[in-house]
Amino acid sequence: MTELRFKSVFDIIGPVMVGPSSSHTAGAARIGKVVHDIFGEKPEKVTIHLYESFAKTYRGHGTDIALVGGLLGMEPDDERLSDSLKIAYEKGIKVAFVPESKEVDHPNTAKIKLVKGDHNLTVTGVSIGGGNIQISEINGFKMSLSLGTPTYITVHQDVSGMIAKVTDVFSNLNINIGTMTVTRASKGEKAIMIIEVDERRQRDEILQKLRALPNVDSATYFE
Structure with missing residues (x-):
């Protein structure tokens, strides 16, 4: 059977x-x-x-x-x-x-x-x-x-140091990043970061910290 x-x-x-x-x-x-x-x-x-x-x-x-x-x-x-x-x-x-x-x-x-x-x-x-x-x-x-994995998406200005600032948020909370994709419309314009992580914990705190970063327009969470 x-x-x-x-x-x-x-x-x-x-x-x-x-x-x-x-x-x-x-x-x-x-x-x-x-x-x-x-x-x-x-x-x-x-x-x-x-x-x-x-x-x-x-x-x-x-x-x-x-x-x-x-x-x-x-x-x-x-x-x-x-x-x-x-x-x-x-x-x-x-x-x-x-x-x-x-x-x-x-x-x-x-x-x-x-x-x-x-x-x-x-x-x-x-x-x-x-x-x-x-x-x-x-x-x-x-x-x-597929959005079946805990995923954060940021829309931000394409300026130097943004990737480091965003990944520091996860590192400081001991959240491991599984995969990460960064794309932009053109140099210096809007950029998008897609971050899949291993854990669902501390979602609200992560979103709060991401949204507080300079040059971040929006941060959202999906799963």
């Missing part, structure tokens, strides 16, 4: 959500929420490129309202999710959906571009089923971020 193994209860019953599909609504909302947290402020303009299954069914399955709801900071079970497009409009956020014909590695893929003044962010997210997601690209930098 084959033994079935599940990583969590969500693999069996699915996530708590608003909408018909864990992949097209819950997963999409989580992609949007991650992008919202990384960007750290209200965008002026959002362009969402949709691929394969997302491109074909985004209106019927509510992927559009889910992505925008997440970009507004909503969780998949937020009752306001169904009104997200209206809320974005009322907030003065210009949103455009661009269905793409290009084939990609996963059918539930969205590339989201946010702009506010000279602050730009592009994130590619994939809804892999059961409400689970992966981030495969940030500002053109390829990665495989």
